[in-house]
Amino acid sequence: MKVGLMGGTFDPVHIGHLIAAQSVCERLELDEVWFMPTNVPPHKEQAPGASPRQRLEMVELAVEGHPHFRASDMELRKGGVSYSIETVTMLRAEHPGYRFTYIIGADMVRYLPKWYKIDELVRLVTFAGLQRPGYDTGYEGLPDAIRQAVKLVPMPQIELSSTLIRQRRALGQSVRYMVPDRVNHYIEVNRLYEA
Numbered sequence: 001m002k003v004g005l006m007g008g009t010f011d012p013v014h015i016g017h018l019i020a021a022q023s024v025c026e027r028l029e030l031d032e033v034w035f036m037p038t039n040v041p042p043h044k045e046q047a048p049g050a051s052p053r054q055r056l057e058m059v060e061l062a063v064e065g066h067p068h069f070r071a072s073d074m075e076l077r078k079g080g081v082s083y084s085i086e087t088v089t090m091l092r093a094e095h096p097g098y099r100f101t102y103i104i105g106a107d108m109v110r111y112l113p114k115w116y117k118i119d120e121l122v123r124l125v126t127f128a129g130l131q132r133p134g135y136d137t138g139y140e141g142l143p144d145a146i147r148q149a150v151k152l153v154p155m156p157q158i159e160l161s162s163t164l165i166r167q168r169r170a171l172g173q174s175v176r177y178m179v180p181d182r183v184n185h186y187i188e189v190n191r192l193y194e195a
Helices: 015-027 052-063 074-078 084-094 118-124 162-170 181-189
Strands: 002-008 032-037 069-071 099-104 126-131 150-154
Touching (some): 002 015, 002 084, 015 032, 015 052, 015 099, 015 126, 015 150, 032 074, 052 181, 084 099, 084 118
Parallel strands (some): 002 032, 002 099, 126 150
8 A cells, every 4th residue: 555644734724735645646656645734843833723633623624535535643642743753653563564655845855854863764755745836846955865765746836825824814814715615614613713
């Protein structure tokens, strides 16, 4: 079984996340993509606006009905700061024989050498680096061992972020069509990200 891992705060999950997952799923012929909301992200200083449970519930709503997408609460159950090496080690223990591919944004490719225990991590997983038109991922400058673990996957240009969605909600603006309909409804019902 070939599984893509899509980690992030998903605060909230939006259509850009889903399009990225679909692009990698098709290009690398993955069997599934698991969306894994982080408990405490190691690289973000600001706490998420929605609770861990709410972020997971939004992911569940976003992937519901998709034949290859799954929501995973593993990092939330684990608690603490979410480091990729710990997540992957746990997943490989729970699912021996599965091959995992970590899906990362174009901006994260160049920072892979700074990831916690990256030398161990590249022996356990491959990385799918999302390529945006006109964006230099820094792929060519990566150390050999890391570069060999990275596959660049082209993705359409989508100027959308969870930050933008939170900002629009704080201003009382609609985020319809930026998030799946069911996620939009959830955000409105729970009055998330309002000023």
